[in-house]
Amino acid sequence: MTARSAATIASLVLLTFASACTNFFEVPIETPLSPKMDVSAFRRVLVAGFISGGTDDVDANLETVRLLRSQLRTKSGLRVIEADVLPLAELAADKAKVPATSAPSTSGETNGGLPKVAADVQTAAPPGPAAPAPQQPAPALDKIRNAKDLEKYQSIFSDVAFWKKVGEEYENPLIVTGTILFTPLQTAGFVTRNVEQYDNLGRRTVVPQRLYMERKGFAIAPKFIFIDGRTGATLHTESTREEILYNAQQNTPALSSYFELMDKVIPMFLGTLSTQKIRGTRVLLR
Amino acid sequence: MKTRALLLARAAAVAACLVAAAQPALADARSTAKSQVDFGIKVAQNGLWKEAIYRWEKAVEADATYAAAWNNLGIGYEHEGRFEDARKAYEKAVALDPKNVLIRQNYDLFKEINDRAKRRNDR
Numbered sequence: 374m375t376a377r378s379a380a381t382i383a384s385l386v387l388l389t390f391a392s393a394c395t396n397f398f399e400v401p402i403e404t405p406l407s408p409k410m411d412v413s414a415f416r417r418v419l420v421a422g423f424i425s426g427g428t429d430d431v432d433a434n435l436e437t438v439r440l441l442r443s444q445l446r447t448k449s450g451l452r453v454i455e456a457d458v459l460p461l462a463e464l465a466a467d468k469a470k471v472p473a474t475s476a477p478s479t480s481g482e483t484n485g486g487l488p489k490v491a492a493d494v495q496t497a498a499p500p501g502p503a504a505p506a507p508q509q510p511a512p513a514l515d516k517i518r519n520a521k522d523l524e525k526y527q528s529i530f531s532d533v534a535f536w537k538k539v540g541e542e543y544e545n546p547l548i549v550t551g552t553i554l555f556t557p558l559q560t561a562g563f564v565t566r567n568v569e570q571y572d573n574l575g576r577r578t579v580v581p582q583r584l585y586m587e588r589k590g591f592a593i594a595p596k597f598i599f600i601d602g603r604t605g606a607t608l609h610t611e612s613t614r615e616e617i618l619y620n621a622q623q624n625t626p627a628l629s630s631y632f633e634l635m636d637k638v639i640p641m642f643l644g645t646l647s648t649q650k651i652r653g654t655r656v657l658l659r
Numbered sequence: 660m661k662t663r664a665l666l667l668a669r670a671a672a673v674a675a676c677l678v679a680a681a682q683p684a685l686a687d688a689r690s691t692a693k694s695q696v697d698f699g700i701k702v703a704q705n706g707l708w709k710e711a712i713y714r715w716e717k718a719v720e721a722d723a724t725y726a727a728a729w730n731n732l733g734i735g736y737e738h739e740g741r742f743e744d745a746r747k748a749y750e751k752a753v754a755l756d757p758k759n760v761l762i763r764q765n766y767d768l769f770k771e772i773n774d775r776a777k778r779r780n781d782r
Binding site: 396397398400402403404405406407409644648651653655656657658659 | 693696697699700703704726727730731734737738739740759761762764765768769772775776779
């Protein structure tokens, strides 16, 4: 018997012995996290559009609608309605103008049982499949640069009649809307970085170093509003803020940063509507 | 004095008999539980978690002091999203075998997820 075959037999014996003695088994598990909202009453979802602001480099309204629709299509049980994106900022601006323009007449004037705004929406941008392309930007719209600018438009989300009308057009789906602020950031300050160092013997050590750095990047602050298409009432609101910073010399396109930031936001968004599974491992014992 | 010693000896003999009689019963309970646990592990490894949970429930019924069975049951409940049941099972396992690092590790991982779920619901 050669030394090699003896070693093989010995290792086989050891392996058999070890497996016979194994008292634990690592197993992969998927822990389900139940959704924050009960959406069992809905079979369809309409990502209507967002009031967006911040940088002009990215159309956050259009990009967010596209991204959420594709995510919902693959990661939720709801059927996604493909429709034109509502120009909510424009509609909200119109709504803000309505009291001023219609001031001489009755302020609470309604049209066909709907408040004036909803009626305006119907004529300006019907959300049905035959609707004209509503994505065209409103020329007279004020630029939304920060959260304060956004506040002016918030009232549209509490316009129950408007959302009920939108809901009726699409057979009472769950409506997803809200605001998105995607703004450029620039900061300067001390940053702790791990720096590799090698001593005379070539041994590697990692030393934390504080460096003064100028950095730039982007911040995203979405607020998702979930509206019941049957009643027009807000069911749930979810907001968050994420930011990303790069070296000042690094030139990262705004759209890349947008998607990088949305990668962090999406799990929170999906967790509101559908069960999320957390993958991990546990040890079963004998 | 003699009678007292006699009585003590008699009591000791009875106690010894009882312990001796109980020993196989305890061993029996553990071996029943162990076979259920083993079967549960096999089916869990094949993704049949509901069957595994059923087996581990049988195991803890047979032997409520079997820490491994409680640990596995905790994992099974966790996999099914039954967080409250999972917490109770893990706590039982930790209480029965506080020095077991693997049980503690499973429980810690579970707690992390459970806290996250709670925070989500509280928000």
